[in-house]
Amino acid sequence: MFAFRMIDRSGVPAYLQLVDQVRRGLLLGHLQEGDQLPTVRAVASELVINPNTVAKAYRELEHAGLAAARAGQGTFVTGSIEQVPAATYARLSGRLRQWLADARGAGLAPEQVRAMVEAVMDDEQHRETA
Amino acid sequence: MFAFRMIDRSGVPAYLQLVDQVRRGLLLGHLQEGDQLPTVRAVASELVINPNTVAKAYRELEHAGLAAARAGQGTFVTGSIEQVPAATYARLSGRLRQWLADARGAGLAPEQVRAMVEAVMDDEQHRETA
Amino acid sequence: MFAFRMIDRSGVPAYLQLVDQVRRGLLLGHLQEGDQLPTVRAVASELVINPNTVAKAYRELEHAGLAAARAGQGTFVTGSIEQVPAATYARLSGRLRQWLADARGAGLAPEQVRAMVEAVMDDEQHRETA
Amino acid sequence: MFAFRMIDRSGVPAYLQLVDQVRRGLLLGHLQEGDQLPTVRAVASELVINPNTVAKAYRELEHAGLAAARAGQGTFVTGSIEQVPAATYARLSGRLRQWLADARGAGLAPEQVRAMVEAVMDDEQHRETA
DNA sequence: GTGGTCTAGACCACC
DNA sequence: GTGGTCTAGACCACG
Structure with missing residues (x-):
């Protein structure tokens, strides 16, 4: 469940x-x-x-x-949304997990990791919009 | 500014x-x-x-x-928070940007990318807390 | 309440x-x-x-x-601050009330009473700081 | 001056x-x-x-x-306000100083002394108004 | 019903 | 010009 x-x-x-x-x-x-x-x-x-x-x-x-x-x-x-193909999901989430592990290994606090992710994502989003 | x-x-x-x-x-x-x-x-x-x-x-x-x-x-x-070293930041943010580009390249919608990031991060955070 | x-x-x-x-x-x-x-x-x-x-x-x-x-x-x-012991409070507030009554009895206007209190307290505070 | x-x-x-x-x-x-x-x-x-x-x-x-x-x-x-007679002032301010010294001697922090003074004065003022 | 957020707009204290 | 306070009133989240 x-x-x-x-x-x-x-x-x-x-x-x-x-x-x-x-x-x-x-x-x-x-x-x-x-x-x-x-x-x-x-x-x-x-x-x-x-x-x-x-x-x-x-x-x-x-x-x-x-x-x-x-x-x-x-x-x-009942409904569904366009799903991410399982293989794609597995590959990308795996790499993302590695990235996170690396960041934590570099001594970044969870707060810092989250800040970086948000900063980069906001940045990309902003670039698209612009 | x-x-x-x-x-x-x-x-x-x-x-x-x-x-x-x-x-x-x-x-x-x-x-x-x-x-x-x-x-x-x-x-x-x-x-x-x-x-x-x-x-x-x-x-x-x-x-x-x-x-x-x-x-x-x-x-x-006036105050400051522990900063991420510039080199670390550059390296990690670069890799994160690559990951994002890859995800977009694989056809994921921004919403899907964000969902994946949040899911993985929540997961990690939950694992630590548990 | x-x-x-x-x-x-x-x-x-x-x-x-x-x-x-x-x-x-x-x-x-x-x-x-x-x-x-x-x-x-x-x-x-x-x-x-x-x-x-x-x-x-x-x-x-x-x-x-x-x-x-x-x-x-x-x-x-939710929090608390160091409280004044009840007995101390009772004794000191009683004397202060007497002082106030005396001051009013001597014909001082409320404004004058307040001015005197503030002057004396500022004075003490200043003496400590100095 | x-x-x-x-x-x-x-x-x-x-x-x-x-x-x-x-x-x-x-x-x-x-x-x-x-x-x-x-x-x-x-x-x-x-x-x-x-x-x-x-x-x-x-x-x-x-x-x-x-x-x-x-x-x-x-x-x-240039102007003046009704002054407190010097003798009255001396007597009352002296007693007030004693009270303050006593309060500090009882271990009250300056903040607590000020709180007590304000509480008692507000109280008196409120009683008059009521 | 509770507190929380946001807007619009006035007025004040300070530099 | 800056930030700070207060009002009036709408709408939301939560219990």
């Missing part, structure tokens, strides 16, 4: 973090059409957040056509 | 995005102690956001000891 | 006066860790000031580690 | 602190009609603030009828 991760304090609304995780799971093939999502109650108790917050995330997913609740059964993934 | 980037719609409050950009600038050595930050009004007009929002970000930086406002003069960087 | 006093026109920003009152409450034992502060809206309507001003004060307290806001629940005292 | 004290960061505008100190000096008899105030330049350099700020304070005093500038000579105290 798909599992959600801890809610951090990045400023991103909790319900959006849940939505993003499902979306990400679909993009990367960790979630398939038909898969069941954990129940609202389970997520709420696991992450220690209010069930309303989880419900809002699921509602958002339904609205996006990515999930649907089946009365008495739970919520299931 | 340091320049801020457009505010995205990721759900992260605008003022926090500004704070993060300064923090990142310090981590990566793009900002030094004593540097002047653009004036509140300049940032507000540049990014088309409310001056109060910028002021809030600057105040947050002040609380963190990273900047100080001088009435009638502007806001200046 | 803790209650705030009217904001005076001494030139001290309203939000700072609120912060000082909480700080003072902690120093003198009138506020304890875990106590709930009045809601932003309650204070704003009570003192006839803008909710944003109250929120700013509460945020300042949060930065100082003295309070924490819980969305949907309210703001609570 | 009358001397101004350091500007603190209490939130009270610098120019108001200067005005208050003159007013206080008059109330307590430390300043008499005809006394000369230090020049704008002297105060500005002594307290390391902008001459404009000092000039604004002096203008405020002129406006209140408490001081007047004589071209080429300086600024002089």
Whole structure:
């Protein structure tokens, strides 16, 4: 069963973090059409957040056509997004992991690693836009 | 003079995005102690956001000891964070850029790239915490 | 529940006066860790000031580690400052009240009393610093 | 010659602190009609603030009828406020100093002393108003 | 209902 | 010109 991760304090609304995780799971093939999502109650108790917050995330997913609740059964993934081919994913994620390991090996703190990733990605994005 | 980037719609409050950009600038050595930050009004007009929002970000930086406002003069960087050595930065950011180029070359949409990066980083972070 | 006093026109920003009152409450034992502060809206309507001003004060307290806001629940005292022992407080505040009564009895206007207190305290403080 | 004290960061505008100190000096008899105030330049350099700020304070005093500038000579105290009789002042300030010494002797930090004084005075003032 | 963010715009203190 | 404070009011996230 798909599992959600801890809610951090990045400023991103909790319900959006849940939505993003499902979306990400679909993009990367960790979630398939038909898969069941954990129940609202389970997520709420696991992450220690209010069930309303989880419900809002699921509602958002339904609205996006990515999930649907089946009365008495739970919520299931219904839609799909263009997935990254498994081979491509394996290759790229492997290299990315190596890069991360290298960065950590060079003595960079997690905060510094994240800063660098964000800086470079923002930079690329900006270059495209410009 | 340091320049801020457009505010995205990721759900992260605008003022926090500004704070993060300064923090990142310090981590990566793009900002030094004593540097002047653009004036509140300049940032507000540049990014088309409310001056109060910028002021809030600057105040947050002040609380963190990273900047100080001088009435009638502007806001200046006062603190510093452990920086990434320039050589390390150059090497790692170069490789990261290559990775990004490769990912784009493999046909991944920006959204997919970002999802992969976030997934892998969250994963690593989770592994450390666990 | 803790209650705030009217904001005076001494030139001290309203939000700072609120912060000082909480700080003072902690120093003198009138506020304890875990106590709930009045809601932003309650204070704003009570003192006839803008909710944003109250929120700013509460945020300042949060930065100082003295309070924490819980969305949907309210703001609570979280930290503490070294308190004045109750007995010491009782004895000293009693004598101070007598002094004030005496000063008023001698015909001093409130403004004169305040001027004297400030002059003497500034004097002492200056002597220590020097 | 009358001397101004350091500007603190209490939130009270610098120019108001200067005005208050003159007013206080008059109330307590430390300043008499005809006394000369230090020049704008002297105060500005002594307290390391902008001459404009000092000039604004002096203008405020002129406006209140408490001081007047004589071209080429300086600024002089012209008005007066009801003073506290010297004997009363001596007696009361002496007792207040004793109280302060006692409070410090009881181990109270300056911050705690100030908090207590403010709490008691606010309390009295509130009682009168009510 | 709670606090949080953002906008728009006025006024003030300081350089 | 700079930043700082305050108001008024809208909208959002969370419980």
